[in-house]
Amino acid sequence: MRPGHNSKRFSWLTIYAVGYMxxxxxxxxxxxxxxxxxxxxxxxxxxxxxTEWFTVLLxxxxxxxxxxxxxxxxxxxxxxxxxxxxxxxxxSARYRFPGQRGMIAFIMLPLxxxxxxxxxxxxxxxxxxxxSLSLWTVIGGHTLICVPYSIAILSSAFHGLDRSLExxxxxxxxxxxxxFKRVTFPLVLPGVISSLLICFTISLxxxxxxxxxTGTDATLPVYIWSQLxxxxxxxxxMALGTILLALSVxxxxxxxxxxxxxxxxxxxxxxxxxxxx
Numbered sequence: 001m002r003p004g005h006n007s008k009r010f011s012w013l014t015i016y017a018v019g020y021m022x023x024x025x026x027x028x029x030x031x032x033x034x035x036x037x038x039x040x041x042x043x044x045x046x047x048x049x050x051t052e053w054f055t056v057l058l059x060x061x062x063x064x065x066x067x068x069x070x071x072x073x074x075x076x077x078x079x080x081x082x083x084x085x086x087x088x089x090x091x092s093a094r095y096r097f098p099g100q101r102g103m104i105a106f107i108m109l110p111l112x113x114x115x116x117x118x119x120x121x122x123x124x125x126x127x128x129x130x131x132s133l134s135l136w137t138v139i140g141g142h143t144l145i146c147v148p149y150s151i152a153i154l155s156s157a158f159h160g161l162d163r164s165l166e167x168x169x170x171x172x173x174x175x176x177x178x179x180f181k182r183v184t185f186p187l188v189l190p191g192v193i194s195s196l197l198i199c200f201t202i203s204l205x206x207x208x209x210x211x212x213x214t215g216t217d218a219t220l221p222v223y224i225w226s227q228l229x230x231x232x233x234x235x236x237x238m239a240l241g242t243i244l245l246a247l248s249v250x251x252x253x254x255x256x257x258x259x260x261x262x263x264x265x266x267x268x269x270x271x272x273x274x275x276x277x
Contacts, residue, residue: 067220071204074203077200082154093155135215154188165183194256201251205248
């Protein structure tokens, strides 16, 4: 193939990639622009620079309660999802049993189902069981949709784990629990942390299931939706969205860093074990 043809193809791919990124993230860039705009009207041209809308957030009691509720839900969801995901990922990586593929596919089903369908189904189920809506129902719904993400992250961690390390531990007289605590868990710990961060971020930002399953204690996304009816609240919502955007980006970067660290660590350990054996 001619060099000029490769160069032309690369330029078109670059243009496409840049255009796609602008189309995808341009609306997000508007958040900090209007969050620091002094006007209450969300429109161009900008009136001036101000940090007033961030100060308004500090004096909002309802916002504080919704943030507290969201943190409770997100932390609980992250822990439960990671525990369940670790069990499923460990089982799929180490054991073979009848119906394994079907069971894993069924667990991963919430990834492809529309969230509103999941939310309505859960709401109908809870009503039929006579259970009242609360933060616990939101935690259950968020755990349902976060477990597949946890499995996807932890499966790579457990599949990348060299079995010879565990076998060496057993040969030295260590028990199954001792091997897991001293060998397996330290190696997959970065993947566990990555799963916790991803599940926390998903739960913190999730709206549809929280909207259907929350009771009187609103989570942060539900609170934001309720404030959109008031035009004068939009600048402070923009400021809050900017904070959430920055927090989400930081958490996702940390999660990816821990995931890559897990892969590198397992590669180093596997090389060392191969040299030792």
